[in-house]
Amino acid sequence: MARKRKLGGYAGQHLHVDMTKGLCKPVPLEKEFAVKYIGGQGFASRILYDQVGPQTNPLSPDNILIWATGPFTGTLWPQASRYVVGAKSPLTGIFGEAHSAGHWGPELKFGGFDTIIVTGRAKNPAYLLIDNGKAKLIDAKDLWGRNTNETEEIIKETHRDPNLRVSCIGQAGENLVRFAAIINDYDRAAARSGIGAVAGSKRLKAVAVRGSQDIPVAKPDKYLKVIEKLHQKMLDSPFTASRAKYGTTNLVELMQEIGRLPSYNMRSGVFAEYQKISGEAIREHYLVKPRADYACLQRCGRYTLVKAGPYAYCGGSPEYESQSALGSRCGNENLESILYGHHLSNLYGMDTISTGATISWAMEAWDEGLITAEDTGGLDLSWGNHETIVKLIHMIAHREGFGDILAEGSFRAAQKIGRGTEKFVMHSKKQEIAGQEPRAQKSMGLASATAARGADHLYAFPVLDEIGFDEEIGIRYGEKYLPEIGDRLDPKYKGIMVKENEDFCAVVESLGVCKYGTVIPPVLFYEDIVTTYEVTVGISLTEAEFRLAGERIVNLNRAFNIREGIRRKDDSLPRRLTHTPAPEGPSKGQVVELDQMLDEYYEQRGWNVKDGLPTNHTMRRVKLEDVVEDLAKHGIVLPN
Amino acid sequence: MRRFLYADPTVCVGCRICEAVCSFHWEKTLNPKKARIRVRRVDPGLDVVVACRNCEHPWCVEACPEEALQKNKQGIVVVKSKKCRGCGACVEACPFGAIFLHPETQKSIKCVACGFCTTYCPVNTLRITTEEELAALKQQKVIQHECGNLLEELRVEREEKGGEE
Numbered sequence: 001m002a003r004k005r006k007l008g009g010y011a012g013q014h015l016h017v018d019m020t021k022g023l024c025k026p027v028p029l030e031k032e033f034a035v036k037y038i039g040g041q042g043f044a045s046r047i048l049y050d051q052v053g054p055q056t057n058p059l060s061p062d063n064i065l066i067w068a069t070g071p072f073t074g075t076l077w078p079q080a081s082r083y084v085v086g087a088k089s090p091l092t093g094i095f096g097e098a099h100s101a102g103h104w105g106p107e108l109k110f111g112g113f114d115t116i117i118v119t120g121r122a123k124n125p126a127y128l129l130i131d132n133g134k135a136k137l138i139d140a141k142d143l144w145g146r147n148t149n150e151t152e153e154i155i156k157e158t159h160r161d162p163n164l165r166v167s168c169i170g171q172a173g174e175n176l177v178r179f180a181a182i183i184n185d186y187d188r189a190a191a192r193s194g195i196g197a198v199a200g201s202k203r204l205k206a207v208a209v210r211g212s213q214d215i216p217v218a219k220p221d222k223y224l225k226v227i228e229k230l231h232q233k234m235l236d237s238p239f240t241a242s243r244a245k246y247g248t249t250n251l252v253e254l255m256q257e258i259g260r261l262p263s264y265n266m267r268s269g270v271f272a273e274y275q276k277i278s279g280e281a282i283r284e285h286y287l288v289k290p291r292a293d294y295a296c297l298q299r300c301g302r303y304t305l306v307k308a309g310p311y312a313y314c315g316g317s318p319e320y321e322s323q324s325a326l327g328s329r330c331g332n333e334n335l336e337s338i339l340y341g342h343h344l345s346n347l348y349g350m351d352t353i354s355t356g357a358t359i360s361w362a363m364e365a366w367d368e369g370l371i372t373a374e375d376t377g378g379l380d381l382s383w384g385n386h387e388t389i390v391k392l393i394h395m396i397a398h399r400e401g402f403g404d405i406l407a408e409g410s411f412r413a414a415q416k417i418g419r420g421t422e423k424f425v426m427h428s429k430k431q432e433i434a435g436q437e438p439r440a441q442k443s444m445g446l447a448s449a450t451a452a453r454g455a456d457h458l459y460a461f462p463v464l465d466e467i468g469f470d471e472e473i474g475i476r477y478g479e480k481y482l483p484e485i486g487d488r489l490d491p492k493y494k495g496i497m498v499k500e501n502e503d504f505c506a507v508v509e510s511l512g513v514c515k516y517g518t519v520i521p522p523v524l525f526y527e528d529i530v531t532t533y534e535v536t537v538g539i540s541l542t543e544a545e546f547r548l549a550g551e552r553i554v555n556l557n558r559a560f561n562i563r564e565g566i567r568r569k570d571d572s573l574p575r576r577l578t579h580t581p582a583p584e585g586p587s588k589g590q591v592v593e594l595d596q597m598l599d600e601y602y603e604q605r606g607w608n609v610k611d612g613l614p615t616n617h618t619m620r621r622v623k624l625e626d627v628v629e630d631l632a633k634h635g636i637v638l639p640n
Numbered sequence: 641m642r643r644f645l646y647a648d649p650t651v652c653v654g655c656r657i658c659e660a661v662c663s664f665h666w667e668k669t670l671n672p673k674k675a676r677i678r679v680r681r682v683d684p685g686l687d688v689v690v691a692c693r694n695c696e697h698p699w700c701v702e703a704c705p706e707e708a709l710q711k712n713k714q715g716i717v718v719v720k721s722k723k724c725r726g727c728g729a730c731v732e733a734c735p736f737g738a739i740f741l742h743p744e745t746q747k748s749i750k751c752v753a754c755g756f757c758t759t760y761c762p763v764n765t766l767r768i769t770t771e772e773e774l775a776a777l778k779q780q781k782v783i784q785h786e787c788g789n790l791l792e793e794l795r796v797e798r799e800e801k802g803g804e805e
Contacts, residue, residue, distance in 0.1 A: 075670055076660050103656070110671065163680075186683060212673035212743035220668040224661075235762060244763075288685050292655035297762040299653045303684045314684050 008218030009071030009537040010034060011109045015135055017128060019202045020061060020120030024128070024135035029114055035539060036623070038510035039070030042553045043115055044086030044097060049560050049627065051119075054634070058090040058194075059176060059201040061121035067108065067167070067207065068115040070512025071537050074106030074215050074294065076227045078234045078524065079514030081105055081294035089193040090201075091178045091354070091409050092430045092454040095560045096193030098351075099458070099509060100167075101293040101301075102185035104209065107165035111211030118202060127155065127168070127206040132213065140205040144174060147347040148183040155208045168206030169196045170349030172397040176200050177407040179354035179432075183346055187316030188293070188301075191351035192431065193453050194409075218538025226535050230528060234297045239521035244290055247300035250279025251320035252328075258467060258488065259585035260440035262433075263328040264383060265360040266426045266576065269437035270585035271328035277335050282317065286339060291316075298516050304339055311340035311390075318342035318352070324435035325356025330363055331383030341390050348397035354409060357432030359392050361410040362402075365421040375417065377401040426574050429454035429566070438573065438592050439582040441466060441488040445592035446498045449571045450601060452557035460501040462494070463520045472522040476500065491593040495600025503550030510553060552622040555614050558607070559627045563634055568612035571598060608639045616640045641770050642696060642715055643753045645677060647689035651765040654679055654687030658757035658766055665756045666749075673743045676751040689766065691751035692717060692738045700750075703733035708748065719748045 006012055007029075016025045037046045044066045056062045066086040073080055083105030089096025108116070112133035125140040143151050152166040167184035173196030180196030181189045199205075217223045234240055242250070255261035256274040263271035275281065288303035304317040318326075322342040326332060345352045365371040366381035373379070379388050379402060395403025405413045411430040414422045426433045431454025438445030443462035451459035464473050470486045477485055477496055485493035501519070507529065508518045518524050526543040534540045541549075558566075573594055581589045602609045606618030616638045619628045628638055662675040672678070677691040698717050701709045708723035709730055726746035730739050739750045755768040769777075 074660075076657065076664070110673065212671065214667075214674075215670040217664070217669060220664070224664065231760065231762070289650065290653055291687070292653035292762075294655065295657050295660060296653075296655045297657075299655065299762070316684075 006216060007031060007034060007071075007537055007539070008216045009075065009533075010039070011069075011112055011114045011213065011215070013113050013133075014115045014117055015113045015130065017116060017118045017135070017137070018120050019118060019122040019126070019137070019204060022122065022126070022137050024137065026113070026133070026135075034071070035541070036549070037553065038507065038549055039114065040068050040073070040082065040084045040510040040512045041086070041097060041099075041506055042510035042549065043068040044084050045095070045553050045556045045560070047115075047117060048086050048088065048095065049556055052088045054564050056088055058088045058093060058096070058198060061119070061202070063088050063198055063201070065118040065195065065198045065202060065204070066115060069105045069109055070510050072532070073512030074109045075217075075536060076223075076231075076295055077511075077513050077532055078230055078297045079293070079295065079517045080512065081296060082509065082512045082514055083108065083190075084509060085182055085190045085195045087193070087195050087198040089195070089431075089453065090176070090197045091194035094429060094454065094564045094566060095452045095557050096195060096198075097453050098182065098190035098192045098195045100182070100184055100188045100190035101296070101514065102165075102188035103294045104165040104167045104184035104188070105512065106294045107209050107211065109215050110213055111209040112213050116207065118204060121201065122203040125203045125205050127208060128204065129159070130207065130209040130211070132211040140203075143205045145171065147171060148349050149186055149347055151206055152186055155206060159208070161210060164208050164210050166206055166208045168349070169199045169204075170347055170397070172348040172350040172407075173197055173200035174205075175397065175399045175407070177350060177396060177399070178409045178412070179351040179358070181345075181349045181351050183349050187343075187346045189346060189349075189351070191353065192456065194351075196349050217536055219535040222535045226531055230524060230532065231297060233523050234517055237521045237523050240298060243298045243300045243516070246279040246283060247290065247302050247317065248320040249282045249302075249317065249323060252278045252323050253280065254466075255320075255324070255435070257586070258440055259582065259587035260437045260444075260466075261328050262324055262435055262437045264331050265329060265357075265364040265424060266433070266437055266574075267364070268583055268585065269440045269587055271331075273333035274328065276333040277323050277327040277338055281335055282339075286335075287317070288314070296514070298514070300516060306336050306339055309336065311336040313340055313343045315343055316346060321435050322352040322356070325353050325360075326389060327356075329356050329360040329435070330389055332386050332389060333384060334386040337386035337390055341393055344390065344393045348393070350393070350397060353434050354432045355393060355396065357426060358396075358406050358410040358413065359389055361414065361421070361424050361426065362406060364424045365414075365417070368424070370419045370421050371417065375402060423575065426576070427455055428573055429570055431455045433573075434458075437582070437587075438577055439590040440585070440587035442491045442592055442597065443488065443494040443497050445573055445577060445594060446494050446597040446601060447501070449573050449594055449598065450498060450502070452554070452561060458515065459505060460498045461505055461515050461519045462497050462501050464522060465494075465497065469522065476522065476525070489587065489590055491597045493600070494597045495602075495604050498597075499601055499604040502554050503547060505550075506553040507546050507550040510549070548622060552624060554605075555619060555622050555624055556627065558614055559619070559624065559631060562613060562636060563631060566612075568598065568602075568610065571612055613638055641772070642694050643768055643770055644693045645689065645691040645751050645753055645755075645758075646767055646769045646774060647761070647765045649686045649688045651763055652679065652687040652689060653763055654681045655762060657760050657762065658689070661757045661760045665754075671743075673740075674749070676740075676749055677757060678740075690736065690738050692753075693736060694753060699733040699735065700730035700739055703729040705729060716752050717750065718752055719750060721745075721747050724748050
């Protein structure tokens with residue numbers, strides 16, 4: 001029998017790792033699976049759905065942890081550096097995922113694997129070494145208790161290879177902080193959903209990888225022509241120059257301008273001292289140099305340096321999310337403490353969004369007199385107390401004192417403390433809302449409420465309605481929806497925007513590429529994916545097929561959550577955002593009209609408007625018939 | 641005169657597009673270990689392109705017991721693959737780590753300054769250059785830097801004097 005021709009783009013193998021037995025086993029990637037779920041997020045979603053059910057405790061050995069790349073990871077598509085880590089989330093108790101860039105994801109493919117699927121729990125801490133198609137678990141006794149930078153360096157020294165790529169957890173993951181991250185290449189974070197705690201619960205300290213295997217290209221004679229065009233389009237975009245200059249740091253200024261910069265635990269969407277924590281301030285005083293991840297033309301990464309004082313460090317720069325979470329959100333105008341707090345969070349391996357949001361929840365409760373020095377062990381949680389913020393980062397990572405309560409995330413911490421602090425938790429499905437004050441941009445409110453991993457700006461990433469993209473909005477969603485769809489304060493048609501974006505983002509994250517270049521700036525779209533997929537993978541899929549694949553992945557994630565009991569009532573936002581008018585700034589007087597937008601969204605999705613269940617018809621249309629059957633086994637009958 | 645590939649480590653952002661393009665140019669596949677150029681990140685802050693310098697008196701040529709490495713008329717060190725036995729003596733000899741063994745054939749591979757990668761550099765720092773040109777560029781940079789300050793000083797001085805034309 002003739003050997004099956006290998007698919008282009010993929011490494012062609014999964015790696016199964018059983019931590020309990022200490023075994024590693026390569027398993028071939030099936031072509032049908034690859035085409036149906038694309039890669040990255042799609043792979044993680046399907047594997048999670050099949051292997052993790054409602055009975056699974058996220059921090060038990062039964063949970064699984066998946067690292068997954070896509071067919072474009074490590075290729076020459078602009079910004080082709082991405083990978084996803086999936087698991088049932090210890091923060092939300094539902095579908096969990098986090099994404100990162102850097103150079104680790106491409107290296108996993110050069111090392112011979114598309115995905116790593118980790119099950120069980122090791123008796124003693126271990127790290128996984130993948131060396132050109134071979135894999136083994138190695139004792140990590142000497143690494144346990146180390147931060148992420150030390151871990152990466154020790155592994156590189158141990159194997160005498162500075163070019164090893166390392167993805168690892170710090171103390172926060174070991175101590176099962178519910179918003180612990182996985183960090184690769186020193187400071188690139190797969191931050192959200194608490195996936196670092198899942199790695200910690202499995203006693204898996206790190207995954208180090210190297211290899212010299214090809215990512216095959218199916219149609220080499222056409223490949224570079226296609227790629228050249230994409231590169232040119234990226235470089236021609238005026239956004240590229242701005243990204244190179246500021247990364248995402250100057251979003252502080254832009255968000256202040258539209259009233260979308262969360263301050264004081266989202267009491268407001270403007271911050272009087274925004275200039276002190278702005279992108280311009282970073283560029284002027286602390287920027288060393290921009291930096292790119294693999295095959296990235298946007299280079300939004302950068303190095304920053306604080307020369308002296310208590311917050312001295314040199315390393316990765318914070319992005320907008322960290323500036324807002326540790327800055328304006330906590331009423332903190334001390335930029336050096338933000339830079340350092342971000343650095344510390346990377347060292348400990350913690351999500352800066354949830355870290356800042358949880359601290360800002362506590363600060364508001366303090367401000368309201370509901371939390372006192374008795375709770376905090378004497379710490380003063382006044383707004384903007386940067387010394388406290390930095391101290392709390394240490395305490396959360398080590399679960400010391402009041403930090404032990406905050407390490408549970410703001411939702412659980414408020415449950416524990418009670419006294420009315422619950423209403424200050426800015427979350428959806430127990431995950432903290434990121435740096436988008438949704439009263440100033442309604443689509444972001446809807447996106448946070450519908451995202452599968454709990455509050456999230458990236459699952460749909462609706463950004464074109466921020467300002468000035470009407471032409472592109474017309475192309476992507478249809479001119480007939482203008483001007484309402486382009487008006488960030490108008491709830492109308494935002495259900496359409498969020499639905500379309502969720503589908504597109506699922507495709508993008510499954511291919512293993514960045515939302516920069518695809519979603520914003522809106523340069524590369526479905527037609528570019530179709531062309532590039534054909535010359536890379538060697539299979540011709542239509543735009544309609546990609547759109548359907550995106551819908552399939554979103555519906556699969558929804559099914560995972562439905563099985564966990566999630567319904568329309570959970571697609572919610574805090575009352576402050578839906579009922580209390582924004583007190584000041586450009587969006588003064590606004591609330592999020594969530595119910596209206598949800599109705600439209602469910603209709604667009606083909607989900608039941610009453611309870612948010614996908615209909616039978618929708619699930620069959622996206623070819624998830626087997627999922628319908630599985631849900632029935634769990635006593636969930638989908639409406640027709 | 642030596643011709644070689646160069647990128648300014650303070651400008652290079654370490655995207656490694658050149659590695660991928662190089663492997664594709666020579667091997668029709670995407671594999672940085674088959675590239676003739678390597679980008680090394682020295683954290684934090686420097687991204688260094690490593691490629692053959694085509695030395696005036698190349699260590700690798702002297703070290704090769706098979707005479708597989710030769711300098712051609714253009715001053716470029718080239719590998720005669722048929723003669724190469726993959727002993728790695730050139731890798732040991734090169735002080736810059738700029739010559740590699742192909743991961744499959746185990747024969748030497750190195751940059752021959754073809755320049756194919758340079759057009760893909762998103763920050764336009766990758767170039768084929770010579771010492772003379774490189775020195776001239778650096779001189780220009782220094783002069784621009786210093787004179788830029790001078791002009792600024794002049795401008796301020798004028799403004800202080802009362803803003804005459």
